[in-house]
Amino acid sequence: MKFLKRHKQLFSVASIVFVLILIFTKPVYAMHIMEGMLPPYWCIVWFIVSAPFFIYGLYRLYKIVNSEQKNAKIMLALCGAFVFVLSSLKLPSVTGSCSHPTGVGLGTVMFGPGVMSVIGVIVLLFQALLLAHGGLTTLGANEFSMTIVGPIVGFLIYKICRKLKINRSMSIFLCAMLADWSTYITTAFQLAIVFPDPHNGVAAALIKFLGIFAVTQIPLAIAEGLLTVIVYNLVISNDLWKEAALQ
Template sequence: MQFKKILKTLLAITGAMIFFLLAFPTRVQAMHIMEGMLPPSWCINWYVISAPFFIYGLYRLQKIIQSSQKNAKVMLALCGAFVFVLSSLKLPSVTGSCSHPTGVGLGTVMFGPGVMSVIGVIVLLFQALLLAHGGLTTLGANEFSMTIIGPIVGFLVYKLCRRFKVNRSVSIFLCAMLADWSTYITTAFQLAIVFPDPHAGVMAALIKFLGIFAITQIPLAIAEGLLTVIVYNLVISNDLWKETALQ
């Protein structure tokens, strides 16, 4: 089966990345923003802000599941697994957080940004409950940065590139890479407004957090963009999905 070939390729690449992390272990605090890092008021704020996007994502997910598009459910599962595996590969960064690929670019290109808010919450919830990565109180904040802002930015970049006839692979690469970077810009902002610099305020803290994240996130985002292009091209070339279907 063609899908098995794609799955084997994805598992092989992921296995190599996991081997590297296991061969050179590092002590990690938690994935995303960890439990207890944000004040209760901000936890509630991020839940409220993220709620409309999640509701719209449920609407989009229902449309996709009910559609007659070939392999729609299988591709949803693939995108969810892609997010889960990539976002589980982490490197230590700002205290109480860490750097990792997000994996949202693949689903964003295939389904649009709306559905990623639902897929992302499922992934974040599993990671918080089963892997002790992230947290339940910070779920709204992590959802907003990784599965709302990231996919929206990535989708806009992808559509803009395609409108100007940019090569498909380059467009997907930029989508995945900039979705990743925008996630961490948002995360840095979320931390900066809670932990401002005692002398220079929020902007100084934001610059500090961005500088720390950049060390690991720039190369991680580039690697994620390349992997996303490989997987997407495998899916399209094996006629498992039609380009622009259900976006």
């Protein structure tokens, strides 16, 4: 009971996010690349490309789990739940598709980008099997865009911002927002090379796919950045984690 009272703000945020997933999760075409959308060749390619990052992520996960950092395992679970919940909020976009947050910014700031590839695979597997969100054959492609490219870009942005003496909250906001945007740019590219425009090729298809999701994804990424800042600051202010630990 003492723990619940002490961290009631954190649990309040978690409750709000849980309610949101119940409200907004619905059977629409998700931005995760769906089962059957990629030819077998490209499914294999993205699995091969993602494999080294996943192996490194296992190494980072092992180091974190066996570290003496306070609350490391709890924070790993929190970051995994954050990714699962936010990336399950499928908000309708245009042309029968949808957009959603990625949630990778929180774990990227707390643990660095490496471990997010492992957390991402777990999340994507659960979503594919339980929510029909994404797919098993497209797991490598979805992992690469959301939990490899996104966290790497976000982490680089965060480190650059801190080097430039930009305050913590703004650095985290930019990390989460740009990690989200980079995920959707990567996904658009993955689709464009498989479904090029009949007349103008991959470049025209890329513009088309980016345009489809830009209307909802730009404001959605901004909202994700703000939520990530709120949750991170709650974690730090309640002495659940130390800034820059285990990155």
